[in-house]
């Protein structure tokens with residue numbers, strides 16, 4: 173190799189490039205589509221005329237074709253797609269197998285394990301009820317519950333962690349009341365609150381309140397004493413130490429509490445939605461189950477999974493922003 | 505300017521920052537109920553704008569004395585006063601650079617240095633000072649770094665800048681340069697002296713390095729083992745050179761060093777291995 177050839181290398185950097193790994197999803201979609209079209213449906217299959225699975229694969233094919241094309245020009249997208257391509261492909265293949273097992277071979281009782289098309293059909297039939305009424309309702313209820321609980325927990329956690337007196341009087345109460353399972357409160361909540369809605373908010377807020385109180389208080393109590401000393405010698409008053417030292421230092425612990433609380437609030441949400449609120453995804457799933465309409469149950473489960481995922485992800489993003497300084501210190 | 509500084513103690517502005525201890529004692533109650541007397545009947549007077557060093561065996565109560573002056577703990581008996589007013593709480597007029605850097609991990613270097621200004625509500629007027637002190641301690645370019653990304657010496661320098669930017673009347677330094685390499689250490693000594701001269705701050709520095717004490721101080725207080733008293737006060741009467749320190753090969757320098765080491769040896773009964781020769 174000549175000197176000139178070596179030197180010219182960096183300047184010949186290619187800005188557009190095709191990475192074959194971005195094709196994994198498309199390959200899987202093709203396979204699943206072929207299986208769906210070629211294999212005949214089982215003769216006892218309910219609603220054999222539903223074609224939603226084909227539509228889904230078609231939409232996905234269009235989507236991934238567009239992404240694969242765009243990835244030639246966009247470096248970030250190419251890298252992400254190349255890294256995730258195989259995973260997405262395997263996921264779609266699994267979905268193809270589920271389709272074969274349910275619609276083609278009827279390996280499982282179809283009343284409990286409906287075909288993919290029937291599950292997807294629910295979204296077409298009831299998208300208003302499911303996405304607007306139920307998902308919207310769940311979202312508002314969860315936000316109210318988590319918001320109220322987090323606020324109360326933060327306030328009480330700070331007081332218990334900061335003030336001896338609050339710790340003395342309130343901490344035993346927190347310890348006794350806190351571990352009581354959420355659902356145990358329902359009978360009391362229904363009497364104590366005038367509307368079922370308020371009772372539902374209370375049931376969600378309660379669990380959140382407890383977890384955040386405990387972790388906020390312990391976060392504040394574990395602040396190194398030397399931080400207060402440094403801060404004081406720089407002129408800080410007691411209350412300034414609280415806001416500039418105790419709370420920032422306790423923030424990782426507070427976020428851990430918020431994360432735990434959010435996870436358990438999903439369970440509380442489903443319970444709360446049974447309290448005569450009669451709306452929400454949790455309620456929808458239970459309602460469908462009682463009507464032995466399992467396609468609806470699965471449709472609801474998928475919605476709630478996506479919902480929780482988004483809710484947690486947003487929280488992680490917020491946490492990563494606020495706790496930037498922890499990068500490299502703690503990984504969780 | 506330099507010639508005026510030679511031999512002189514007070515910068516023009518320094519008329520405040522006098523520390524006076526009268527029969528100061530400090531006893532600690534230990535978790536097992538036992539008592540430790542860290543200081544007993546300690547007497548000393550530090551003039552406004554003076555640079556003094558405290559030197560003495562490990563565990564004798566040097567840090568305890570600085571914490572008392574800072575107002576972090578209170579005396580068991582006796583009186584401790586700043587400019588005639590008894591010290592009974594912490595305040596921004598007395599800065600303390602701790603033995604450990606103790607930077608706030610959630611703030612960047614810049615945030616740490618700016619902390620005192622923000623707390624005192626003078627951030628807007630004084631923000632220009634932040635960069636000045638960061639440059640002064642040689643951390644230019646690391647303003648956005650977080651403490652866990654700094655080396656031990658860098659962290660110590662950042663904590664020095666954090667105390668300096670607050671411009672206290674009295675700056676208490678607890679082995680501030682202990683973690684630094686010989687070269688950085690020497691240049692930091694000169695930087696501290698420059699700040700001292702410029703601001704007229706009273707400096708009380710704990711050190712284990714006899715050379716450092718002689719190089720920088722107007723007076724060296726040699727302390728006895730616990731319970732600590734002042735064993736001897738040694739005035740360093742060697743002229744300061746251009747960077748305000750003393751010439752290290754001056755015969756008087758060597759004589760003083762030998763003398764301090766002898767006192768320490770005598771006071772400590774046996775030789776303390778941690779003193780540099």
Ligand SMILES: Nc1ncnc2c1ncn2[C@@H]1O[C@H](COP(=O)(O)OP(=O)(O)OP(=O)(O)O)[C@@H](O)[C@H]1O
Nearest residue numbers: 532533534540542561562563564565566567568569
């Ligand atoms: N908070 C405390 N509780 C109990 N004892 C303490 C406390 N602080 C200091 N002491 C004791 O007081 C004595 C003096 O401690 P101090 O930290 O002042 O020593 P020092 O001279 O700074 O030592 P070094 O040079 O090793 O830093 C020690 O015996 C120590 O055990």
Ligand SMILES: [Mg+2]
Nearest residue numbers: 566567603678
């Ligand atoms: Mg000490």
